[in-house]
Amino acid sequence: MTDRSRKLLIIDDDTLVRQSVATYLEDSGFEVIQVADGSSGVRAIAENLPDLVITDLRMPDLDGLQVLQQLHEQLPDLPVIVISGAGVMSDVVTALRLGARDYLIKPIMDMEMLVHSVRKALDHSDLILQNQRYRDKLEQANRGLREHLRILERDQLAGRQVQRRLMPTRLHTHDGYDVGHYIAPSLYLSGDFVDYAHIKKRYLAFYLADVSGHGASSAFVTIWLKHIVSRMVREEGLFGDADSFERGTDAMLQIINRELNETRLNHHLTFFVGVIDTLTREMRYVVAGHLPMPILVTADGARFLEGFGKPVGIFKNVTWQIYTLQLPEEFSLICFSDGVLEILPQKELLDKEAHLLNLIAQQGQSLESVCDALAIKEIGETPDDIAILTITRGK
Template sequence: MPMTSATLLIVDDENAVRESIAAYFEDSGYQVIEANNGALGLELFEREKPDLVICDLRMPGMDGLLVLKQIMNASDDTPVIVVSGAGVMTDVVEALRLGAADYLMKPVVDLSVLEHTVERALERSLLVKENTLYREELEVRNQELQDHVDRLKLDLQAGRAVQERLLPRFPLEQNGYKVRHNMEPSTYLSGDSVDYFEISPNQFVFYIADVSGHGASSALITLLIKTQIDRYKDEFENNTSDIVMNPGQVLRQISLDLLKTQTNKHATMFYGVIDTSIHRMDYAMAAHFPAPILCFDQQCTTIEPEALAVGLFDDAIYASHHIDLAGFKHLTLLSDGIFELMKEPSLLEKEQRLLELVMQPNHTMHDFLDELRKEGLTKGAPDDITVLTVELY
């Protein structure tokens, strides 16, 4: 079908040929402008910006090859169809080399052939222009996306710096007990949370939380958990509440607070309080996994996960338990991101491997995480990895 909105420029010094072509295309619905020489043709091209040019190659003065060359220099996306006599095929070859879209030999007896050639050239030109526009728009969108990614990286780096400042800066040591942590976030922001602090000369609190997912939204939940527990600590120091000493109550309240955010985020947690004067640990657990590994002089055992993750149900209850730490050696807590980097094929084998590692003399999960780092396995890890240990020397 003819592209009747297109404008054609016909350049030919033979009036009868030019006028017959112009009349034919005007009858077909095209807008047509005419030039009887090359110089005028270039002037009209610059002024009228036609969609296609039909140009005779052999004209006095400025010939068709020079007109074609000037047009290609000015706008290489405007199709030019050259018309040539039978004896000048070398000119046709040169015209095609310069960028002519097509050619026809004189005399053009059937103008419908020329019309078909014009339609085909216009369709190709339209596709080229659309593809060029698409590429330009795509480049703009890609640049905008890259700028957005760069800004996001800066935001995440800033957020990560803030999050790191909220983590314990130094190990906690009290009466022979030592608490320390090691963290490897999967992205700039972590969904794992860990903290420990003294609440009296003979007592300290420690906890680990693994928020569902990771990234900015999970990091905000870790901030909420820390803020709440810090508030309980302040209340204890001000003698207004002792909830910080009751692990089950802490997890219950954290669970309710998460539900109020309506973020559909939940977290597994282990919260412990150790009295170093009587060697006793009170703790509560909210489905924390992997199971904490508790080692005494003669053996290591796991504390099996219980209860539901915090933030799931408003009627969830978390029981407080206590353990006599006579003969205690160390307690190891991990986030489940560690499993992503282990080579063992099954979950059961991975759990057994963790138990074997912890039981090795003078070897800790901190050492294991450092080994994974040296092997480059933590780079681009799919989940956050956190190690929290309590040791008695």
């Protein structure tokens, strides 16, 4: 803003001083209004809304300090410069305490000093106004952000409800198999997913998947995964007969891998996929970049299953080795996503795995005892999603 667009008000009962100051300021480019007393000054402020006030202290009727007091209460951001011939220190202190930006002593020998004081006070006033505008814009942006966050939270909660509805319920088969799961998401939505089904009352198929990344995009992939696996079971007879039991785990991952690469969802998955023939207790499984390996607990103790394979969704034309295991009549199979490693106190991976194996061997054979052993339900925020899948028989 230029000096010529700035409006100044001078309040002084000394006509000679008032006119000389007004003339010099007008020559310096300011628009100037003059009044001769404090009461007229207060009215002129209300009528003309000046950018700055210059006032004398010693005036009849309403003096400069009383004008300052009113402005301090009603227009605290309006800059005021005091000029006075009294020069009493107590007046100076009071004027500055009431918000005066400067205090000049009459007679003003160098008018440029007054012009400098005026411009400095106006610049300070501009800075305050600019900061207020920034604060207003910031508050408006913050209100918008809070509203967006509320909408996002509602969407996330809705997505979480959808995801939970897609999760399987606890499964008890007539031949003694008990299957359950627990998922602790690091955010509202989880990138970990489990599913299982007792197909044709013989083949117990299950998987635990961990989608790369976190949040809504990873959760979307889990919904897509649920759909594609359900389609394979429903329409293509996955795990519905002896042939699919033998080869289905690898076939399932090949189809998911191909569709992931074709759809370019920009996510990859780690998997543990298994199927148990509940009549013979033979289990076939594949491993796709999954850590830690599932733990098998039997009467002989606890051990990690063997297995290795590439993650799903990175490489094309991949096959996965199918591993075979004969299960005893009584056993517990516990599968974890890699988020469980993040809550263990050890630093090295091998130490974490050894601690987890020992913990499960001593305390964890059912879903409830595993959760208790890890105190997983007592943990607040977790650095990564944690999924647990348990399959037990005779325990």
